[in-house]
Amino acid sequence: MSETRQLFKMKDLRGRLSERKYKMTPQRKEILQVFIDSEEGSHLSAEEVYDLLKEKEFDFGLATVYRNVELLNELGILNKVDFGDGRARYELSAANPQIHQHHHLICLKCKKIIEFEEDLLDDLENFISKKSGFKILNHEVKFFGYCSDCRNEVET
Ligand SMILES: [Zn+2]
Ligand SMILES: [Zn+2]
Ligand SMILES: [Zn+2]
Incomplete structure (x- = not known):
């Protein structure tokens, strides 16, 4: 699954930044590195990125981290x-960009976030496009419920 996903790498960052006339800074590089090094399926808040940078002896300040993850x-x-x-x-x-966003399954009990890679929305996307003339570029789908560990507990 991960090979089809082809996530952003460091070399892509430089290109994207210069396209938009932004400079590669040590902050941007190290922030991206945190994401590259993090386990697949990690979803990090700016605070968590800040803490991970601190562990690596980088103290860029929380405001800088906020600004750069937004950028x-x-x-x-x-x-x-x-x-x-x-x-x-x-x-x-x-x-x-042809690869649409994976779906997220959110467990309401243990708060675990599970990624679901298969898109499965082609029919729906075609239907929406035909009906509304809307060109779909991507989507964000969240499913709320109970994971396989928690469902037994809530069902009994
Ligand atoms: Zn899709
Ligand atoms: Zn759960
Ligand atoms: Zn995800």
Whole structure:
């Protein structure tokens, strides 16, 4: 699954930044590196990125981290996700814009976020396009419920 996803890499960052006349700074590089190094399926808040940078002896200040994750989101390098807990989180985007955003399954009990890679929305996307003339570029789908560990507990 991960090979089809082709997430953003460091070399893509330089290109994206210069396209938009932004400079590669040590801050931007190290912030992206945190995401590259993080486990697949991690969704990090700006605070978590800040803490991970501190562990690596980088103290850029929380405001700088906030600003730069937002910028990386605007540039399409990070994808901002909101799981409804009042805290924005970020994950690496797919480098290929043809690949739509994976779906998120949110467990209401243990708060675990599970990624679901298969799009499965082609029929719906075609239907919407035909009906409304809307060109769909991407989507954000969240499913709320109970994960396989929690469902037994809530069902009994
Ligand atoms: Zn899709
Ligand atoms: Zn759960
Ligand atoms: Zn995700």
